Amino acid sequence: MIYNNTQQNIANRIEDQPKISNWKDWKWQMKHSIRSVDKFEELTGIKFDKNEKTELIETFEKFPLSITPYYLSLIDKKNFRNDPVFKQAFGGIEELTTLKSELEDPLSEDRDSPVEGITHRYPDRVLFHVSNICSMYCRHCTRKRKVGDIDFVPSKDQLQTGIKYIAENPQVRDVLLSGGDPFMLPDSKIDWLLSEISKIPHVEIIRIGTRMPVVLPYRITDDLVSILKKYQPLWINTHFNHPNEITSSAKEALAKLADGGFPLGNQSVLLADVNDCPRIMKSLLHKLVQNRVRPYYLYQCDLSEGLSHFRTPIGKGIEIMESLVGHTSGFARPTYVIDAPGGGGKIPVMPNYIISWSTNKVVLRNYEGVITTYKEPDSYEPKMCDRECEHCNLDLKMGEIDESEAIGIERLLSNKNDSISLIPEDNERISRREENAG
Ligand SMILES: *Cc1c(COP(=O)(O)O)cnc(C)c1O
Numbered sequence: 001m002i003y004n005n006t007q008q009n010i011a012n013r014i015e016d017q018p019k020i021s022n023w024k025d026w027k028w029q030m031k032h033s034i035r036s037v038d039k040f041e042e043l044t045g046i047k048f049d050k051n052e053k054t055e056l057i058e059t060f061e062k063f064p065l066s067i068t069p070y071y072l073s074l075i076d077k078k079n080f081r082n083d084p085v086f087k088q089a090f091g092g093i094e095e096l097t098t099l100k101s102e103l104e105d106p107l108s109e110d111r112d113s114p115v116e117g118i119t120h121r122y123p124d125r126v127l128f129h130v131s132n133i134c135s136m137y138c139r140h141c142t143r144k145r146k147v148g149d150i151d152f153v154p155s156k157d158q159l160q161t162g163i164k165y166i167a168e169n170p171q172v173r174d175v176l177l178s179g180g181d182p183f184m185l186p187d188s189k190i191d192w193l194l195s196e197i198s199k200i201p202h203v204e205i206i207r208i209g210t211r212m213p214v215v216l217p218y219r220i221t222d223d224l225v226s227i228l229k230k231y232q233p234l235w236i237n238t239h240f241n242h243p244n245e246i247t248s249s250a251k252e253a254l255a256k257l258a259d260g261g262f263p264l265g266n267q268s269v270l271l272a273d274v275n276d277c278p279r280i281m282k283s284l285l286h287k288l289v290q291n292r293v294r295p296y297y298l299y300q301c302d303l304s305e306g307l308s309h310f311r312t313p314i315g316k317g318i319e320i321m322e323s324l325v326g327h328t329s330g331f332a333r334p335t336y337v338i339d340a341p342g343g344g345g346k347i348p349v350m351p352n353y354i355i356s357w358s359t360n361k362v363v364l365r366n367y368e369g370v371i372t373t374y375k376e377p378d379s380y381e382p383k384m385c386d387r388e389c390e391h392c393n394l395d396l397k398m399g400e401i402d403e404s405e406a407i408g409i410e411r412l413l414s415n416k417n418d419s420i421s422l423i424p425e426d427n428e429r430i431s432r433r434e435e436n437a438g
């Protein structure tokens with residue numbers, strides 16, 4: 001008996017006399033990943049009619065299919081059309097619908113890419129795409145047009161370009177390995193890559209974003225953990241979207257990582273008919289924290305092509321946040337973010353808690369609807385901050401203050417310079433002024 005009947009059935013259909021050690025071998029799982037409609041039908045016993053099958057084949061020609069036998073085994077065959085794992089893993093013709101508002105690269109990751117493999121959007125951290133393959137292709141993937149396009153694992157030389165960029169940019173203190181899935185690389189390459197990055201003196205932390213604990217938990221081997229342990233501080237973020245994904249195998253993988261000493265986070269995507277429900281979301285978050293995973297982000301579904309059937313209004317996300325704040329542990333609550341189309345980065349959104357404000361009082365409401373006031377201090381001496389930290393009385397002399405420039409909205413709040421507004425580059429009114437003056 002592998003684990004349960006479904007898994008046993010799948011394993012039996014893959015090979016004669018399947019062994020539990022094979023089922024738990026991630027390479028075996030990869031080798032037997034389901035990449036065609038025929039294979040899916042063969043292993044699940046589900047049959048599609050001829051028309052649907054043609055449509056599915058057409059869909060998977062554009063966006064490839066790949067499901068590990070393990071993840072496949074989580075699908076409830078009797079009710080598969082409504083199953084959250086089926087919806088994330090299998091997809092359908094809806095994906096070929098492209099709306100006008102959708103974009104191939106909605107987050108402009110390419111435009112913010114100084115060298116192949118690197119997206120440098122924020123001042124102090126970069127995203128490093130170290131593979132474009134995954135063991136399971138999420139139907140809701142933001143990088144759908146790229147991920148799985150051609151099975152491509154960058155060579156050391158190609159990775160070296162990214163490493164060199166990081167080494168040459170001393171402001172980069174945080175390197176986020178992403179993909180595809182970085183754990184698709186063989187152990188030896190992961191070891192090499194982490195050692196190269198951690199050699200760079202200004203890199204303070206490395207993060208890895210991986211969906212392996214969800215779709216192929218057996219990838220989290222003791223060997224992998226002992227490699228990763230050499231490169232602390234290392235943060236690991238995974239991607240659970242539904243409580244059904246937190247199985248005994250997933251729990252084991254998470255325990256290995258938590259015991260290895262890595263802070264664990266989770267990034268979920270808000271998906272219509274999968275997890276767009278305050279109760280499902282709360283159950284997921286509770287299971288995550290029980291397994292020592294801190295919910296990090298809840299993403300509004302991006303404007304990538306072919307995701308319209310997954311998208312919810314932003315109001316759904318706010319409603320979910322409303323059901324969490326105050327109602328459950330603060331650390332079980334993710335930050336709900338919209339990744340700005342065009343590449344502005346992640347923007348947090350929340351229900352409003354400030355109801356009104358005067359010069360000395362703030363009116364707030366809590367999760368129960370209780371309206372309360374907070375009296376502000378009568379005598380707070382405003383601190384003029386000119387960002388000349390060397391002359392400041394505050395004990396902030398941290399020795400290595402390197403970034404003292406205020407940017408964006410922070411700049412509007414600072415006393416350092418005289419900007420009173422941020423104006424879009426092509427603002428007509430301002431150009432008129434300049435013309436008049438000229
Ligand atoms: C999400 C993201 C990061 C990391 O952002 P955090 O808010 O620090 O987690 C960095 N670079 C890019 C391009 C990203 O999309």
Ligand code: SF4
Pocket residue numbers: 133134136137138140141142143147179180181210211
């Ligand atoms: S694991 Fe991540 S990169 Fe891979 S298909 Fe899923 S969302 Fe995309």
